[in-house]
């Protein structure tokens with residue numbers, strides 16, 4: 286049994302796109318077989334002369350998985366990030382994963398004797414609970430502005446003065462979050478900034494070399510947390526991923542191979558190339574800031590398209606399906622219902638996804654402890670593994686601990 290992709294008549298660029306789509310859905314279906322690319326006319330992915338995916342399907346897979354469907358809307362915010370109000374598709378479903386599952390079912394019919402790689406058979410759904418550490422206390426200029434502002438504008442809730450100025454407050458909240466996770470046997474991941482401290486709105490509020498950060502890293506480390514780099518807002522423009530990674534590694538005295546960008550910022554052109562060049566192996570930035578669900582239409586680890594090489598990137602993406610927003614506390618039942626729908630997709634695909642909360646959310650409103658526990662229970666009810674590990678994507682590849 287050998288999958289064949291015919292690409293006759295396609296330009297080099299379109300051919301690369303078709304190859305990427307075919308390889309991606311085969312990978313997601315758990316089919317590790319080599320893909321033969323032929324110049325025969327009639328664009329399709331076939332196996333033993335059965336069409337697994339036609340030209341339209343391959344194009345759709347490309348558009349969704351590479352986020353072209355969002356860039357094609359032409360809707361962007363003033364800071365260049367995608368404007369999520371331009372979304373016209375259902376974010377709670379994962380259409381690329383659905384295609385891969387359809388193909389898997391077809392293969393089971395075409396060749397009932399096909400031996401699936403063991404890793405695909407034994408693995409189960411995994412949810413990685415993650416935290417972005419944007420600040421280690423509230424004693425900064427923006428917090429100082431927000432404290433009086435909340436009394437003028439009641440919708441802008443912030444902390445009372447005394448609580449905000451307590452240098453230990455946020456750390457003790459962070460420890461409470463880790464303790465809550467411990468009761469569910471969760472090993473979470475924490476993304477720490479690696480840039481120097483800055484004073485702009487989107488710049489880092491701390492430097493990982495600061496003494497005040499040491500206890501955060503120690504606490505996270507003692508709980509078995511995986512520590513990744515929270516790449517700075519301008520890391521892409523200033524080509525600083527490698528520098529930030531090294532700074533965090535120096536503090537930790539160990540290798541840092543996972544990444545998520547501050548503000549979930551990513552560009553469509555050279556982001557994956559930059560991360561691979563800096564030596565990262567996994568990124569978990571692909572997710573919506575304001576929506577729950579699958580930004581790339583995929584419910585498991587996948588390889589993104591690198592426009593520079595014209596093929597799959599060496600980076601693995603762990604899709605981010607949820608980020609905490611303060612208004613979620615106003616309607617927790619709706620939030621849990623949406624998360625339940627998303628986790629159901631992941632469970633059916635035996636996929637892997639990430640959930641993101643910020644310690645500062647818990648400090649600002651302790652109702653987050655209840656909502657977070659409800660999110661955790663929703664994952665556990667689906668049978669999710671939450672120990673912070675991921676399976677290898679292909680044989681002989683790394684496993685994240």
Ligand SMILES: [Zn+2]
Pocket residue numbers: 417418419515546547548549
């Ligand atoms: Zn951040």
